[in-house]
Amino acid sequence: MSCQRGNVARTRPQRHQNAQAFRNDRHDASARRKKINAKIHEGLCQHCKEVLEWRVKFNKYKPLTQPKKW
Template sequence: MSSQRGNVKKRAPKHQNSFAFKHNPKSKKTERILSMPIHGLCDKCFKQIEWRKKYRKYKPLTQPGSCIYCHQKTVTSAYHSACDPCAKERDICAKCCLSKEIVASKEELAAEHERKAQEFESTLEGMRERERRAYLRKLEKEREAIANGEGEGNDGYESFDEEQDESMQ
């Protein structure tokens, strides 16, 4: 390639990924990273950290970091530059420190988790014993399939049957 800066045409990529990136399902580190909540961030920063977790680029903190406002070692979440109390007090994003709408705070996440747990319990109470056990077995089977990396519908025939049914009509 010449050293001329302007007159260069872009080419197609030399290599194309044949499959998407997939986490190691047995990794304890991956499981711990994915279970960490994302809180106190604006939409842009939330998506950035979500992407880092998805593609195994997220590196959790081993020791707390220093807050840029109170100068104490109180930043416990990776990629944050302000601690939770300072960010909440100033109503800013804890990562970019800009005054934007916060997507999810700790309290909202905890309340949503609590609400989902209560909703799950109430649905189980409304079922008969036979239905409840069948439902719990189904959930356990789905969790095992996800842990093994198979996902839902691991036999591969369901989607084919649905396509065939639609074409027949």
């Protein structure tokens, strides 16, 4: 069974590579998108910063109305 738990050894390469890397601004050239992409995350530890940058890149980011405490 290909879906068998733990059976992760692939015998063939990925069939279709993405021709272009994902871009969050391809369908969204709005000022809001530009602002989010340009945002520098300050006052965060390295880990939280990386999380936020990932979220921005893959459109998972929603600006917080209040700074979050962690």
